[in-house]
Amino acid sequence: MCIYNDLGVLAPPAQPLSGMNAASNEPVISFEDVRLGFDEGDVLRGVSFRVIHKETKVLVGETGTGKTLILKLAAGLLKPASGHVRVLGDDLGSMSETQLLQFRRQIGFVFQEGALFDSMTVAENVAYRLNEDGLDEREIDARVREALGFVDMEDAIDKLPDELSGGMRRRVSIARALVSRPPIVLYDSPTAGLDPITSHTIITLILRLRDTLGVTSLMATHRLQDAFALANFRFDQANNRVVRISPAALAARNGQPSTTFLFLREGKVYFEGGQQALLESPDAYLKKFLV
Amino acid sequence: MDIIGIGSLPIVLLTGVFIGAVMVLQTASQFERFGETALTGDVVALALVRELGPAITGLLVAGRNASGMASELGSMLVTEQVDAMRAMGTDPNRKLVAPRVLATVCVLPLLTAMADFVGLVGGFVIAYFTLRIGRVEFWTRAVNALQFSDLMQGMAKPVVFGFLLATVGCYKGLTVRGGTQGVGRATTQAVVISSVLILITDFFLTKVSLFLAGGGKF
Numbered sequence: 001m002c003i004y005n006d007l008g009v010l011a012p013p014a015q016p017l018s019g020m021n022a023a024s025n026e027p028v029i030s031f032e033d034v035r036l037g038f039d040e041g042d043v044l045r046g047v048s049f050r051v052i053h054k055e056t057k058v059l060v061g062e063t064g065t066g067k068t069l070i071l072k073l074a075a076g077l078l079k080p081a082s083g084h085v086r087v088l089g090d091d092l093g094s095m096s097e098t099q100l101l102q103f104r105r106q107i108g109f110v111f112q113e114g115a116l117f118d119s120m121t122v123a124e125n126v127a128y129r130l131n132e133d134g135l136d137e138r139e140i141d142a143r144v145r146e147a148l149g150f151v152d153m154e155d156a157i158d159k160l161p162d163e164l165s166g167g168m169r170r171r172v173s174i175a176r177a178l179v180s181r182p183p184i185v186l187y188d189s190p191t192a193g194l195d196p197i198t199s200h201t202i203i204t205l206i207l208r209l210r211d212t213l214g215v216t217s218l219m220a221t222h223r224l225q226d227a228f229a230l231a232n233f234r235f236d237q238a239n240n241r242v243v244r245i246s247p248a249a250l251a252a253r254n255g256q257p258s259t260t261f262l263f264l265r266e267g268k269v270y271f272e273g274g275q276q277a278l279l280e281s282p283d284a285y286l287k288k289f290l291v
Numbered sequence: 292m293d294i295i296g297i298g299s300l301p302i303v304l305l306t307g308v309f310i311g312a313v314m315v316l317q318t319a320s321q322f323e324r325f326g327e328t329a330l331t332g333d334v335v336a337l338a339l340v341r342e343l344g345p346a347i348t349g350l351l352v353a354g355r356n357a358s359g360m361a362s363e364l365g366s367m368l369v370t371e372q373v374d375a376m377r378a379m380g381t382d383p384n385r386k387l388v389a390p391r392v393l394a395t396v397c398v399l400p401l402l403t404a405m406a407d408f409v410g411l412v413g414g415f416v417i418a419y420f421t422l423r424i425g426r427v428e429f430w431t432r433a434v435n436a437l438q439f440s441d442l443m444q445g446m447a448k449p450v451v452f453g454f455l456l457a458t459v460g461c462y463k464g465l466t467v468r469g470g471t472q473g474v475g476r477a478t479t480q481a482v483v484i485s486s487v488l489i490l491i492t493d494f495f496l497t498k499v500s501l502f503l504a505g506g507g508k509f
Contacts, residue, residue, distance in 0.1 A: 075378050101380045109378040115371040129379045176379075 027086070028053050028184060028216045029074055034083035036069055043069055045267035046083070054258060056210060056217040058227040060289060061264035067220035068112070070264075071186045074218055075107050076100040087184065105129070108177030108185040108215075112192055114169035116161040116176070122148070123157045126176045133180075147175040151205055167198035174205055178213070185209065187219040191226055203229050204242055210258075211235040224289055231259035231275040263289070295356050295391075296398035302355065303348055303402045304409050310343055311335060311410030315417040328422050332429040333436035335414040340437055340445040341500075344407040346493050349452035352399060353485040357460035360391055361481035364464025365474035373465065383465065392457040399453035400446050407445065440504035448496050455492060456485040 027050035036044040043066045051057045059067040072078045073085050076092045085092045090103060116125050123144050124131075130140045148154045151171040161169055170190055177185055190206065191199035203226050209215055211234050221227060236243045261278050263271040263286065271278065271286055278286065314335045322328045364387060367373050373383050411433055418424040463481040467473040 072374070077374055077377055097382070101377070101382055103380075104378055105380040107378060109375065111371045111375055111378075113370065115375040117367075117372055117375070118370075128381075132379065132381055 026053065027051060028055075028088060029057075029218060030084070030086040031070070031073070032084040032086070034070075034073065034080045034085060036066070036073065036078065036081050042081075043267055044073075044080075047264070047267070047269055048083075049262055049269060049272055051216060051218060054210075054214050054216055056219060056230055056259045058230065058259065058261050059218065059220040059264065060222070060224065060227065060261060061270075063222075065264040066267060067264060068188050071109070071188050071218060071220055074184075075109055075186055076103055105133075105180065106182050106184060108180070108182040110170070110173050110177050110185065110187045110190050112188045112190075114161070114166075114173040116169055116172060118161045121158050121160055122153065122164070122172050125161070125172060126179050128176065129180050143179055144175075147179040148172070150178065150208070151175045165198075167194050167201065170194070170198075170202055171205065174202070174209070178209060178215075181213065183216060185215045185217050187217065187221075189221055190219065191221065191223055199223070199226065204235075206230065207233060207242055208235040212237060227259065227261060228275065292394040292398055294359075295352065295394050296402065299352050299355055299398075299402055300405070302351055303406050306347060306351060307339075307344070307406035307409040308413035310347055310406075311339060311413035311415075312417045314338055314343070314410070315414040315422070319418070319422050328424065329428060329432065331418055331422065331424065332414070332432035336411060336433035336436045337441060339407050339410045339414075340441050342493075342497070344403045344410060345445055345448035345452060346489065348399065348403045348406045349449060349456065349489045349493075350486055352395070352402065352453070353456040353460075353489060354482050356395065357456040357481045357485040358478045360457065360460030361464040361467075362474055362478045364461055365467035365477045368465060368467050369470050369474060388458075388461040388465070391461055392454060395453040395457035396450055397453075399449040403445065403449040438504075440500070444497070444500040444504070447500070448493065451492055451496060452489050455488045459485040459488065 029051040031047050031049050034044055034047045035042060043064070047066070047070065049057070059070055061067055069078065073080060073092070074087055076085075076087075076095065079093050083093075087103070088106060092100065092103070095103060116122075117128065120128070126144045126147055127140050130143060135143075145154060145157070148157060151174050153168060153171050153175060156164060156168060156172070161172070164172065174190075187206065191202050194202065206217070206219070207230065210217060210230070219227075219230075232245055233242050234245050235241075260272065260274055262269060265285065271281070271283070279290070281287070315331055318334045319328050319331050322330055322334075364373070367387075373387075376383050376386060411430075415426065415429050415433075418429050419426060460481045463477040463484070467477045469476070
């Protein structure tokens with residue numbers, strides 16, 4: 001299923017994909033005609049979409065189209081000027097900051113440059129949320145090591161962020177996001193500025209996170225190849241490696257991809273749909289991204 | 292407290308010594324005209340404890356620590372560390388602002404007291420060697436000149452100054468706009484605004500203190 005947005009006409013909210021049961025069709029994240037702007041003018045001009053349970057929705061668009069704003073709205077770091085943002089059933093716009101602080105404990109956020117606390121070691125960064133929750137020190141230590149082991153960064157446990165490369169900082173950021181095992185993870189350009197090999201490592205981690213823990217994800221990116229990787233590959237837990245999803249397996253989902261694409265243009269949703277619909281689209285603007 | 296208190300100690304002590312020494316030189320040259328150089332200790336003690344100790348210490352800490360707070364918090368803001376903190380369910384005001392304000396409010400009176408003491412020591416040294424004022428005479432007059440209201444004024448002012456400079460430093464840091472250039476601007480503004488506020492507040496606090504000490508009269 002795909003939705004075109006002919007500029008000037010708002011796209012209707014995404015309908016639940018057919019063939020799935022009602023429980024998995026319940027949106028985990030829901031944007032309803034969201035508008036947000038700053039002094040320079042509106043950035044989001046009526047954005048509507050839904051993310052269902054265990055879905056990965058990839059936000060694509062030119063610089064300045066509001067991808068990061070959508071992530072921050074979903075995390076409750078910003079409030080919409082109008083419209084509604086609902087996450088896990090809560091309308092974030094009507095929540096107080098105290099309520100939002102509690103709500104955000106269900107969200108993992110991987111910032112573009114990692115946003116690690118530069119005066120803390122890797123272990124202290126990853127343990128931050130657990131320390132705030134007042135967990136036992138031994139449990140914190142165990143979970144921190146587990147999270148760092150997941151991203152293959154245990155050796156850097158006592159290092160400071162400025163001793164790490166860009167890719168290592170991203171991996172630690174992912175570990176910090178997943179240590180509390182949140183149901184939702186938000187990624188802001190997780191591979192931006194990284195070389196292809198390190199980007200591949202990051203995408204492998206995201207696949208592993210998606211397929212091991214079954215998280216629902218929203219990912220902003222400029223790199224469509226990362227999104228296609230998420231759509232075409234899965235993490236094989238039995239063999240501990242990434243494998244391509246067979247066409248038969250894709251077909252068995254009755255055309256309901258677990259990875260969908262949402263293109264933004266001039267503050268509105270321009271396209272929303274799966275990989276197949278994107279590749280078959282005759283739209284000239286979309287084709288520019290596929291070059 | 293370590294960074295604000297211990298870190299500021301050397302400059303506060305150094306400044307205190309020389310402020311006291313300069314006070315003696317300046318006041319003695321005037322008292323010599325009337326043959327009352329013995330009053331030097333009184334005046335230096337009153338000026339240091341009531342006014343110069345709190346104000347100078349406040350301005351020094353504003354320059355050193357308000358700017359540090361603004362730049363540290365501003366850098367955290369532009370690198371999304373503050374957003375990361377909020378995204379993990381932590382209130383930045385509780386985690387970043389409150390400890391700094393509390394530490395400054397607690398530490399500034401202590402720094403002021405030390406500045407007052409070393410200022411008197413510096414003043415005594417100059418008085419002893421240049422004016423030939425004996426140590427017993429200087430210290431006796433300095434201590435006797437001070438009343439409880441002077442000490443209260445001298446200790447109340449740093450509490451207010453500490454709150455102001457820490458609040459301004461944190462506010463400017465957490466409201467940075469414009470990336471690293473904005474951090475630089477915020478740092479400068481934090482020093483300027485907190486310094487001006489200290490001087491203005493000092494005036495009003497002095498008025499109030501004199502009013503209270505004078506039994507309701509200015």
